Amino acid sequence: MSISNEDLINAAMEARDNAYCHYSGYSVGAAIIDDKDRLHVGCNVENAAYNLGNCAEAAAIAAMVQEGGKRIARIAVAGGRSEPGPCTPCGGCRQRINEFGDKNTVVIVIDDSNEWQEYSIDALLPASFHLD
Numbered sequence: 600m601s602i603s604n605e606d607l608i609n610a611a612m613e614a615r616d617n618a619y620c621h622y623s624g625y626s627v628g629a630a631i632i633d634d635k636d637r638l639h640v641g642c643n644v645e646n647a648a649y650n651l652g653n654c655a656e657a658a659a660i661a662a663m664v665q666e667g668g669k670r671i672a673r674i675a676v677a678g679g680r681s682e683p684g685p686c687t688p689c690g691g692c693r694q695r696i697n698e699f700g701d702k703n704t705v706v707i708v709i710d711d712s713n714e715w716q717e718y719s720i721d722a723l724l725p726a727s728f729h730l731d
């Protein structure tokens with residue numbers, strides 16, 4: 600494992616610092632390690648037309664795809680209004696992660712005590728929708 604889960608969380612928190620969350624005040628950062636062990640990050644970007652806002656996970660996934668990454672090995676998410684707290688991915692982002700995940704994909708979030716917690720994407724999105 601090239602980068603520790605703590606460092607991946609730190610990368611998510613650093614990405615979170617760039618969030619544009621003018622409307623909700625809730626900043627989120629996401630950091631992905633892809634199948635080639637490369638790091639990709641993203642933050643949420645909101646818009647005055649609220650429904651045009653993008654989640655941090657979507658931004659990190661777009662960065663991964665653009666750089667040729669095929670699969671998400673691990674993704675860390677950090678979000679909150681002041682200090683980063685628990686931010687388990689929203690339903691839509693679970694589906695997005697699932698698209699590029701597999702049975703080994705790990706989703707890492709920080710918990711209330713600032714420790715990280717990990718889940719499989721299958722635990723977060725059981726019986727998920729796929730097209731073969």
Ligand code: THU
Nearest residue numbers: 623625627643654655688689692
């Ligand atoms: N948000 C994310 O970036 N990821 C999630 O998984 C949950 C929600 C963002 C969207 C919006 O900009 C803000 O958090 C409040 O919902």
